[in-house]
Amino acid sequence: MLTRAALRYVAKELEKDAAKKMNMSSCSVKDLSSNTASGGRRKKMARRKRNIRIEALPERYRSKVLQRWNAPTSSRDTSYSSSSTSITPDAWVRTMSSSIRSFFLPIVSQIVTHNAAAALLGDKRVHLLTTEQVRRLMTFASSDGEASHPQRWRAGSILDIGAGSGDVTREFRSIFDEVVAVEVSAACRWRLARDGFADRVESSLDVFEKHHRTFDVVAMLNVLDRCDDPKNLLLRAKRRLLMRGHDTNARGGKMLVAVAYPWNPFSIEGGDVARARPQSHTSDDVTSTLRRASSFESFVAAICEHLFEENGLGVDAISRVPYTCKGARPLDCAIFVLRKKTAGGGET
Numbered sequence: 001m002l003t004r005a006a007l008r009y010v011a012k013e014l015e016k017d018a019a020k021k022m023n024m025s026s027c028s029v030k031d032l033s034s035n036t037a038s039g040g041r042r043k044k045m046a047r048r049k050r051n052i053r054i055e056a057l058p059e060r061y062r063s064k065v066l067q068r069w070n071a072p073t074s075s076r077d078t079s080y081s082s083s084s085t086s087i088t089p090d091a092w093v094r095t096m097s098s099s100i101r102s103f104f105l106p107i108v109s110q111i112v113t114h115n116a117a118a119a120l121l122g123d124k125r126v127h128l129l130t131t132e133q134v135r136r137l138m139t140f141a142s143s144d145g146e147a148s149h150p151q152r153w154r155a156g157s158i159l160d161i162g163a164g165s166g167d168v169t170r171e172f173r174s175i176f177d178e179v180v181a182v183e184v185s186a187a188c189r190w191r192l193a194r195d196g197f198a199d200r201v202e203s204s205l206d207v208f209e210k211h212h213r214t215f216d217v218v219a220m221l222n223v224l225d226r227c228d229d230p231k232n233l234l235l236r237a238k239r240r241l242l243m244r245g246h247d248t249n250a251r252g253g254k255m256l257v258a259v260a261y262p263w264n265p266f267s268i269e270g271g272d273v274a275r276a277r278p279q280s281h282t283s284d285d286v287t288s289t290l291r292r293a294s295s296f297e298s299f300v301a302a303i304c305e306h307l308f309e310e311n312g313l314g315v316d317a318i319s320r321v322p323y324t325c326k327g328a329r330p331l332d333c334a335i336f337v338l339r340k341k342t343a344g345g346g347e348t
Helices: 002-025 029-033 036-050 089-108 114-121 131-141 186-195 206-210 230-238 284-292 296-311
Strands: 155-161 176-182 200-202 217-221 254-261 313-325 331-340
Touching: 036 313, 131 254, 131 313, 131 331, 155 230, 186 200, 217 230, 230 296, 254 296, 254 313, 284 296, 296 313, 296 331
Parallel strands: 155 176, 155 217, 176 200, 217 254
Antiparallel strands: 254 331, 313 331
């Protein structure tokens, strides 16, 4: 009796939640258009807030800033139309499915980590960069004359370190011939393989280091503040970059790095069961410097000087984007395109 009553209660709550979501999505086009002016002002203010104050950066970084994005916020954005006023069976099923996943997420999170639970349930929806934004960043950072034609940019291979469930990794599929992912979470690796976001998924960098495998691009998106030893991971990732060919026209490899502001580091390298713990190998000086950053611009300057430049990486591009994750408030993210530096300070 108790089990049946509990199930009936859960079903009733899920139906209420689904009905609420459907009512919100089925509002008329007229109601939406009445807020167009105020919505436009809010979007304009949000764009201005996400701009980088170039004058607040050290002079050597000012020319590296890519300020404006013409790409949409998400490649999966949907627009309202007259067809959205009707509740279709498919929409009802999707809404119910989402409600069920949201209901069970905190329960499963008591057994495994939140990331693992989200991967198993398919509930986590993260957005950071679109395919077109990646193209614009990489062409802006390149010096081979392609900056005015971002649509032409394409590369052979990318190694995505800390790929998670693949919400950002999927954006790489159409601009790289080969997408390889590294993820410590077994649940996230299962999700990556199941959804086909990567051609190959590994649990660590060891296999690539053993075979001296290099890549055109190495991505670490919101990983440096979630690993055990950011400096060591950065150096290991740098060694996976393709070297510039001395007798060919091959370009040197690039590193695509995202770091959330403000700096709030902890390690999730313990796997799917172990809970997050403080980073054990981060220099106290670096951590305190990044945490003391009073503005986005001072944070960017500190990251460039104390994590990148000191570890042999030059900065080719800097930008600022919002990082959104279902169930959490949006964060500001600093995006960098980096290259190896030679002993003399040039590119490899």
